[in-house]
Amino acid sequence: MKEVVCINVLVTSISKKVPLLQAVRRAMKKMGISGAVIGADRNGNCIGKYFVDEFWPMPSLEHFTVEEFISICRKKQIRFIIPTRDGELPFFSFYRQAFEENGIFVMVSGQQAVDVCLDKLRFYEVLSAYGFPVVPTTLSLAELDDGDYVVKERYGAGATNIGLRLTKEEANRHAQKLEAPVFQPFIAGAEFSIDLYMTRTGRVKGAVARTREYVVNGESQITTTIRNEKLEDMCIAVASYLRLYGHAVMQVIIDYEGQFHLIECNPRFGGASTVSLEAGLDSFYWFFLESQGVNLNDYPFIRSTNEKKQIRYPADFVIDL
Template sequence: MTVTGADLDPACPGQYFTDSFWLMPPLEQLTVEKFLGGCQERGITHVIPTRDGELLYFARNRHYLAGHGIWVLVSAPEAVETCLDKLEFYRRLSRAGFPVIPTAERISEVNSDRLVVKERYGAGGKQIGLNLTWEEAARHATGLSAPVFQPYIQGEEISADLYVDRQGRTKGVILRTRDLVVNGEAQVSTTFRDPRLEELCAALAGELGLYGHAVFQFFRDEEGAYHLIEANPRFGGASTLSIAAGLESFYWFLLETIGGDLDAHLFQRRGEKRLVRYPADLIFDYER
């Protein structure tokens, strides 16, 4: 098996950690037919999206690609659209009784002295305003294209990695505290157990109709209650910790695409683990 990295940036550092590199145009300039041809030229049979901006492209084209032997680890378009739309995400899950953080288009609808302001669509950390007064929140919102408002909730940041099989069953859940967060990414993260939260994650995945690997983000307040922030239907930056702890998402995905029986491969935790992400030097022989 070989791994091909793909990016539109010719200086992408990730190319040095893959077997080959595909310098490709932006997806909005790439028809699915051309993408298929590029995969076939390079012997690519499985695609794993890692960025919010590419999820809908692959979700909408997953059946076409599968019909030509290219399997994509992505949820259905409806599930992806719900996860990327923070207002619809709140409305859908609150109606179903899940503890999702209230979200509104109008600041007057938020019952809190301190507010969070963010873009309604896309990645949650972009241009976010945290712990703002009403005046600050209103001013911050003028710089966003489609702002939504939430109450500011203090608590411990929690991530949950999970894998959902093709029958909609949650194969496994790994919970981890986000002990140190830098620019929205967990630099230090530690696994832990909480059966009630693991069950909640499985129920959330079922309600949203997710498939494959997903990451839920929560706050845990002083009373131990969990508040759902968002769902990312893809791998997260620190999801490698959950894989090391026993969540075999890559293997399960590959196994399902060849008709393997996931029930014969039990989810087995490998004890509690801690992840520390840090810069490192890669040095290799090079000839111009």
């Protein structure tokens, strides 16, 4: 009989990420972890607080030293941390070793990988130099050929204040609204997300590609898993080169000639990544297993034989007072 272990799991920046919280809870049950899901967010009125066992109105990480944060984790009996927002990744990646030395495991890539993924210009420079088909990214429109353009913030989430399919004049005007703008050529085609899990030893455990059929604020509201081994293999090669760890999401455009154009990599669990869990990419379970020293070779990636379409929609949750 599987031993039940009382360990708490912290999920940060929970916002309204209810499906993610539910997925973490399922993985805990599968692992035999009987502890609590502790959800943290700066917004004390966030929706996610109603879907966790304990809510922590956590201040911004800049208010903590790593020693203070670890001390709080010890008091709350937190053994696992799952960051879900780009802005938190540098803190957790920088101190990942310090957390592990205190018996706390964080699902985050190393500092160098996170730094490259969160800087779109560096992402382009590093990966294009190795021959990967990354969308050209510059600080000046003069460095790009004539055509339509995309303008976005250099750092953090790509969908924040993005300008799409702009003329040169429109692109320059849009750039004035941003803190650190970068420019890219607009590439027509179909956009895909690729969820994958990289193990602690730097090997891919599994990958699932999916369409982005309806996108709101950079997040797929309708997404469908597909089979495209060539696309998955390319993203696996990128993840391996960057030495990612845990769950990550790649964004790729396939143009009308079938060519790949890598847009970005989010080194964390994505808003619509739960559909890939349904397809067999058991990221949270694998994270818990690895953190306990279990060899994942005994837990194969079993890809669903049926493709999955996910429709994200608001739902009502009524509680008695």
